[in-house]
Amino acid sequence: MKPLKVNKRIILGPGPSSANPEVLKSLSNPILGYLDPEFFKILDDVRGSLKSLFRTNDNAFALSGSGSSGMEAGLTCLAERGDKVIICSYGYFCERQILMAERLELEVIPLRSEWGKQMDSSLLEEALKENPDTKLVVATHAETSTGVKQNIQELGKIVSKYDAMYMVDCVTSLAGTELLFDSWNIDFAYSGSQKCLASPPGLSPCALSNRAYEYIRNRTKKPSSWYLDLSLINDYWGKDHIPQYTVAVSSIYGLYESLRLLEEEGIEERWTRHVLNAEKLRKGLLELNINLPISEKDRLDQLTVVTKPDHIDDVEFRNRLINDYSIEIGRGLGDFEGKVFRIGLMGESCKSEYVDLILDVFKKEI
Ligand SMILES: Cc1ncc(COP(=O)(O)O)c(C=O)c1O
Numbered sequence: 001m002k003p004l005k006v007n008k009r010i011i012l013g014p015g016p017s018s019a020n021p022e023v024l025k026s027l028s029n030p031i032l033g034y035l036d037p038e039f040f041k042i043l044d045d046v047r048g049s050l051k052s053l054f055r056t057n058d059n060a061f062a063l064s065g066s067g068s069s070g071m072e073a074g075l076t077c078l079a080e081r082g083d084k085v086i087i088c089s090y091g092y093f094c095e096r097q098i099l100m101a102e103r104l105e106l107e108v109i110p111l112r113s114e115w116g117k118q119m120d121s122s123l124l125e126e127a128l129k130e131n132p133d134t135k136l137v138v139a140t141h142a143e144t145s146t147g148v149k150q151n152i153q154e155l156g157k158i159v160s161k162y163d164a165m166y167m168v169d170c171v172t173s174l175a176g177t178e179l180l181f182d183s184w185n186i187d188f189a190y191s192g193s194q195k196c197l198a199s200p201p202g203l204s205p206c207a208l209s210n211r212a213y214e215y216i217r218n219r220t221k222k223p224s225s226w227y228l229d230l231s232l233i234n235d236y237w238g239k240d241h242i243p244q245y246t247v248a249v250s251s252i253y254g255l256y257e258s259l260r261l262l263e264e265e266g267i268e269e270r271w272t273r274h275v276l277n278a279e280k281l282r283k284g285l286l287e288l289n290i291n292l293p294i295s296e297k298d299r300l301d302q303l304t305v306v307t308k309p310d311h312i313d314d315v316e317f318r319n320r321l322i323n324d325y326s327i328e329i330g331r332g333l334g335d336f337e338g339k340v341f342r343i344g345l346m347g348e349s350c351k352s353e354y355v356d357l358i359l360d361v362f363k364k365e366i
Pocket residue numbers: 014015066067068069071093140142143144145169171172192201
């Protein structure tokens with residue numbers, strides 16, 4: 001084997017997005033033991049900063065695993081075999097939640113609505129009226145497969161009228177869009193390090209309410225996964241730092257640096273950066289007569305879905321962008337496969353100069 005040398009890409013797809021160079025540098029710090037007091041200080045800073053980012057006074061930490069580990073941990077810990085779980089489904093990642101919940105033998109009530117549109121929250125109201133004994137409601141804030149933003153606050157108000165807990169996927173939304181964990185009544189939210197946080201893939205930053213933590217600790221039957229037990233993970237990240245597994249020390253250095261950079265920029269300012277660059281991209285695409293199939297009120301800023309023009313070959317076009325311009329954009333998934341491209345502007349990839357670049361390339365190549 002030769003020493004590894006990887007070509008640079010401009011990643012404008014659904015994720016991962018590029019990592020900030022300062023974050024990449026921070027990964028090469030010396031390894032500390034996961035029980036070293038110096039490392040605990042880093043953990044405490046990351047936990048505090050994540051709490052501010054999630055807007056929670058309760059608990060925050062990062063799982064050693066990608067965004068899907070957060071998804072699986074939530075479903076494993078917040079409901080037990082046979083419990084009713086309502087999963088709001090309007091895209092590919094919502095369907096993944098259903099697949100996981102079925103493997104865990106939860107009693108899944110899938111609340112399916114049309115891909116590419118925000119789900120009407122009255123559907124959840126009706127489902128909860130019919131199933132007041134529901135244990136958990138699951139919704140996705142930013143559905144990366146369709147480019148649609150869901151009204152998580154409105155769903156949270158409905159859930160709060162019942163006894164159920166509320167779990168939210170914010171893999172694509174965290175740090176790119178307003179998310180208010182405590183005031184939106186969320187019990188568990190999971191994200192990914194590789195999108196608007198500008199870190200490499202591999203960590204799932206999470207927030208957990210005190211109520212959910214107590215529920216997990218007091219379950220008569222422990223969660224089936226020891227590794228994904230959110231109460232044990234929270235205990236390691238908490239003030240007593242009770243040992244669990246060896247965490248991904250270097251990745252946590254990277255997350256530390258990402259959060260430091262986020263604090264330097266300002267959380268609201270980062271949300272605004274995502275809004276402004278997305279507006280510029282959409283305006284430019286419309287000027288090129290490229291169709292944006294998602295309605296204005298439902299659109300995400302981190303990810304723009306564009307209809308693939310009929311004369312363009314999906315795979316050939318995306319390969320050409322990689323080979324000729326070193327730019328990655330995303331393909332359609334599920335119901336959208338072969339019909340759309342997905343252009344992501346997230347974290348380090350959310351730059352005005354990249355918007356100019358991709359518009360230029362589209363102008364030349366479409
Ligand atoms: C909305 C959403 N949820 C979950 C995931 C899964 O995350 P990961 O690929 O990091 O496991 C993704 C990945 O892109 C996503 O966009």
